[in-house]
Amino acid sequence: MPTLPKVSIVILNWNGKKYLEQFLPSVLATQYPRFEIVVADNGSTDDSIDFLKANHPDIRIISFDSNMGFAKGYNEALKLIISDYYVLLNSDVEVLPGWLDPMVQLLESGKEIAACQPKILSWKNKNMFEYAGAAGGWMDKYGYPFARGRIFDIAEEDRNQYDITEPIFWASGASLFIRSSVFHKMKGFDEYFFAHQEEIDLCWRIQLAGYKIYACPSSVVYHVGGGTLPRGNSLKTYLNFRNNRIMLSKNLPFTKKVSIIPFRFMLDCISALKGLFTGDAGYFWAVIRAQFAFCKWWLFFKKKSIAPTNKKGKLYGYLPKNIAWLHFVKKKNYFTEIEAETN
Secondary structure (H helix, E strand, O other), X not given: OOOOOOXXXXXXXXOOHHHHHHHHHHHHOOOOOOEEEEEEEEOOOOOHHHHHHHHOOOOEEEEEOOOOHHHHHHHHXXXXXXXXXXXXXXXXXXXXXXXXXXHHHHHHOOOOEEEEEEEEEXXXXXXXXXXXXXXXXXXXXXXXXXXXXXXXXXXXXXXXXXXXXXXXXXXXXXXXXXXXXXXXXXXXXXXXXXXXXXXXXXXXXXXXXXXEEEEEEEEEEEEOOOOOOOOOOHHHHHHHHHHHHHHHHHHOOHHHHHHHXXXXXXXXXXXXXXXHHOOOHHHHHHHHHHHHHHHHHHHHHXXXXXXXXXXXXXXXXXXXXOHHHHHHHOOOOOHHHHHHOOO
């Protein structure tokens, strides 16, 4: 019989002892025959490492001296891990015993499939989709990410309406199952991002290289969300707006870049002003800071970012319209309504 592929479940931890205590038991109960768990610690100042050594001595620990962020933290950790597949798993995720098998079977079915994600439901309300990925990520013409089951801040109830295994634009970094060879071929995450949207950038580059990203809803996990930076946090807002603009600049073809990026600048300014007029000064300044930070990247750091290997691959999970217009003006709140706009 052929040997089953090895899967390394890699949890990047930063001061997350409470989540390791709560959710590691479910990961340890994984029934797939050939897997390992690795905790990469990003310079935690709590007693996460002591807890692991005392309670889970068989789990491999990779320790870093400082918090390098999601992107560099995973890049450095995965350089030290030899495996057929990686699962990049947030520490605040509960998994089911059979969660790995469907994703292994999916990627084993075709070498063109580079990565996938499970169906991600809310741990707090397990019949609802979770914000960070839901049933698979999409992106619109202007770089706004959304997901099957989540449009902006509206998460749908899971009624098995997205239980179709199909290509998507991006797989969530909360539970990203990826072929190790492709991860390294793409040079991993763009470390300038630090955190937020680095997985979307990676998935975009993967698709441009000719591979596919899939949703695998027969695998289910439950995500708490906001374990490191909660939604509404000014730093999170800043990173999302800055990184999104960088991602567009890197991956769009020139003919689209010259029209889309200025339009996004205008949309971002409108969003900032809306925050100011509704009393959210923190949001306003985070968006404004992100615009200046993008200019700084363009002038001084652009050459250090990871560019796509080519820009000829077909993009799946792409909406050739403005989802903000469809949602806020035309009042389309559900993914099925948005998807209908692609026809």
